[in-house]
Amino acid sequence: MTDTHPNGSPGAREAHGGGHGETSFLWKYVFSQDHKVIGIQYGITGLCFLFFGFTLMMLMRWQLAYPNQPLPWPWLAELLGNIRAPGGVLEAGFYNQLGAMHGTIMVFLGVVPIAVGAFGNYVVPLQIGAPDMAFPKLNMASYWVYFCGGVIMLASFFVPGGAASSGWTSYPPLSNIATQGQTWWLVGMVFLITSSLLGSVNFIVTIVQMRAPGLSMFRLPFFVWAQLVTAFLLLLAFPPLEAAGVLQLMDRVFGTSFFLPSGLVVNAIPYAQTTGYSGGGSALLWQHLFWFLAHPEVYVLILPAMGIVAEIVANNTRKPLWGYRLLVYAAIFLGFMSFIVWAHHMFMTGMGTVMSTFFQTTTMIISIPSVIILTCMILSLWGGSIRFSIPMLFALAFLPMFAIGGLTGLPLGLTLSDLHLHDTYYVIGHFHYVVAPGTIMALFAGIYYWYPKVTGRKMSGLLGHLHFWPTLILMNSIFMPMFFMGMAGLNRRMYDQTVYVHGRGVQPLSLMVSWSAWMLAVAQIPFIINFFKSWKAGEKVNDNPWEATTLEWAAPSPPPHGNFTTLPEVHRGPYEYSVPGQSGDFCPQHARPDSASEGTPSAPPVPAAH
Amino acid sequence: MSLKAFHIFFILVSTAFALGFGGWALREYARDGGLGMLATGAGSCLSSVALAVYGVWFLRKLKHVSYL
Amino acid sequence: MSTAIPWSVKPHPVTGIPNAKLGIWLFLASEVMLFGALFSSYILIRTGSEQWPMGRTILNIPLATLNTVILITSSVTMVMAWASLKMNQFGKFKLFQTLTILLALGFMVVKAFEYGGKLHHYEVTLVEGSEAADKAGALKITGHIDHATAGNGGAITSWIRSRDDLHDGKISFVADPPAGSHEHPAAIELAAEDMERLTFFGPHRDTFFAVYFTLTGLHGIHVLGGIVVLLYFLLPGSRMWRTDPERFTGRIECTGLYWHFVDLVWIFLFPTLYLL
């Protein structure tokens, strides 16, 4: 293969400025346009935010476990200051800030940037045999806009009145009359939305246009499909939230009344008297716009995770995925349906019977592709030769955890059962099972799986086990009790749940949740050690340590600028493991068919020198 | 879809708009009178014709450019 | 292996278009969702309101018509700029690109006049039974503040948002001429205590103006963004014509697609806000 891509025009170099930026640290690692560096930037930033969001939650759990008691460490109270924690006791408004920012940070600054920004950026171009993303400069811009959005969100803790405190859902009129932090939140969201818009355009164009020769759509690894559907969701679902954000900014900055109905009375004084607002808006309009994004957002969180799990399951069962095409169709259908289920978050707002019937029916329909995807993955285990590597352990844990998350969505999707469970801890348990033991487990799986590609070294197995088992157990002991708390009728977002007799009844469970959460933090220490230590001191491995079939393993580890030493050409589907009549148990996508038919081991034709 | 295709679509929409706007202005004129409305209506209807003519001219001029 | 991005200029053999064109269309798809969401919000708020003013009674249709003509023309000059490049006539491209920018600037200038008219137009709700209400003959009057005679003869220079901003707590108010006439009634003196509410015709006045300013404002920002891009490709960006004409033509085409979309949005905005 020649040194230039057959279809790259001479000017292509100019568009891809990263190609000659390898001189200084600043351009190589900070303002890099290389998808791999950007992927790592996204990953590290996302992990930091994930940890920060987790810390906020641990603070909240203190108040929930020991209501109105001072924090255990005086230095912590001092750090928070007298406004946030007078006398060491978390203040109710600060508790609400923690809640709102925990949700925002985890979803928009933690999980999505890791799932899409980090894994998508790093792995997708490699898996499709492309030298980079289609628009490297846009890719860099996307990261830095995300970074700015994150900084704005964090800075909002220090403005007068503190950060946004109306929940991550920011329902008006509460958010309209909230302190200045809400405006910062909105501006931060506009940045994050812009970032994901740039990213999603980039992903779609890359996947559609830049696949290696021979890599047809149905030879794509499922992970790439998942990223493609995710990119479409981000592209089309985020703008309505941006619209909502613009409208709320207008309300807050220019005094309009998009979300304020006429006749509000705040603190027993007519709101028009104090503000001169005009009224005539609709409080529910925001909810429609918000959930139009936020339901697809659930699939933005879960689809990349499913993609990661699919890769790892196929690789570690040493056999093709069961029902690959079915998986792809299910993912596309899931993406499509996710746009027409949003109002099941609003059953309690007084929607008509026709509307609620429509939305609970679509909600039941959307459960079918999820069941199909899960069934396909579990059936893939049958007949395999299962290796229990660390990534596989996390991927296997994802399956039942996501199952719990998905199944507990059913009673919430039916209006009648939602009547009792809506806005209770049951909901918290449900979506955390999807996102935390579900998606975050899959993200860990992905980190352990692709780490050798990024660094050329493996993470330690012992530390991996030390990380996996406590994490699995503690995740469950955090979120399982929440179902019972919700069943008992305990509402969410309660600063002090012992105000209610049913809250006092489940207080022991709350204690259990808090202690599990704090121990979960301790359980991440082996991971953090492993992550940093293995970078320099991990066991050195070859380019394809997992003996995988997809294209990223055809590149050297770590891949150089431009990714591949020779342009890969694809000859078969993504998961050709244990092909009958072959001596090796895997047949990479890029291995030439003639060598396969001769029955020789189809070792990847990649020179190991690097 | 190339700029050529989008431009044709745009001219079609503009033609329809000009026709609609002209109709609206003439209806206003029929209801309330006022020469301004009459002029607007007539002008708008004329521009819709002009836009259609321009569209055909444009199609001819860019015959060799792809629609993709 | 080279890091050259494939299909960044030449069309992809399967999809038939280069990367950038696919990218800009995807971006426009998301813009459709953005404006779609805003239009939907508008419908929801309008259907939920008790009364909705007819746009033509408060907005300036002649100015908006002029702006519509300007934008449609600018689309034509835009497409001509691109066609000139296709026909290898760089000089003509410069001419048409300049025309497009001038038209876009014209649009913004007209818009500024329109906004200005609204922002200096006031509405007063008078206190029931007050002397001022008797004098004005109605509880709600619209008009403008007579700056020359405002307060104690000194000009009010600051922008009055509400009655709390009044100097001396007084204004001299000139009501709008009654329907069918062009004569302004004589100015009347209004004190803060006579007024329930004093507001200019800004976004906060009512949901109609909120929708009007938000939608046209967002559209205006899109126009401004377009002007920046057009200027870039007219001046520094046009150097690429000498090194890589094909790529440059592609960029102008993408700009044109964006510009057409912005114009198309206006063609929907105009009837929705002004006529319906």
Place this chain on the structure above:
Amino acid sequence: MDPVKFGYWFPADVSTHGPSVDLLIDYVHYLAVALFVGWGIFMLYCLIRFRQRPGHKAQYELPHFKGSKYAEVAVALIELVLLLGFSIPVWASIRYELPRTDAPDKVVVRCIAEQFAWYFWYPGPDGEFEPASADRIKPSNPLGLRDPSRDAVSKDEFHFPVNRPIVVYVTSRDVIHGFNIPLMRVKHDAVPGLNIPIWFQATKTNDEIFAAMSPERLRIGPALVGRKEPYIAMEAVKAADGSDLLKSGDTFVFGEALVKGLTGAGVQELSVKLKFPVELACAQLCGNGHSGMRAAVSIDTEEQFAAFIAGKMAK
């Protein structure tokens, strides 16, 4: 069964529609558990049987397998039954049919939520609600009624008679609140600008619930001082100096003096019952006082309810 014993599954239910809600939740969970256990057993079996070991090779192609299709169709059918058989019809009845019928014995109440209190507004003997206006709001007339003496208004205490349909028009005057009585499976958002009727009917009076419930043991501490709800002492407590601090059966509210006295007497836990064991909670985040936005619910006999209205009218 103790009606307010919490923490295992549902709390008790004292409404007529509650059993169908609980039944549906149960059924959905049967389906969920069946699926989960099925998947789980299959998965564990696979993990053991198909683990990597010497001499074991993965199969490239699976035998034709239809089980998953049957399972998926079965899930879809069960969901359809739950949807058509339970959720849609019962929901329609709770939300849309009954509030609008003219049941002769229905009681109509308006509920107005604000940060952070609940107002319950009952029509006077004339059966009509007075016109209200925000301009008239003052402490003595919190709802701004034209003539406050003609209607009954109760703050944070919701009374209604047992065995009669109660129609509540739920609204809010500032932010969105959530009208929620867990013991009655009642929940609806209180949205400013909307006035939405919901409907329910109680099957037990407060006195019956009170008699059946077991006492709770409250830990004595400064956190109790903020509690505004009345309790009934189930044991007598003597102060450090020997005087009676609480007699068994006393109704009391935790005040600073009482908590100090109890602490002084060395009481660590106190056996009490809530005077109004049925609670109304705010289910929607509404600001800093959200978790304290609690109202007492009293399900009265006809006489008690009449006395309550009469008492409110007299004021």
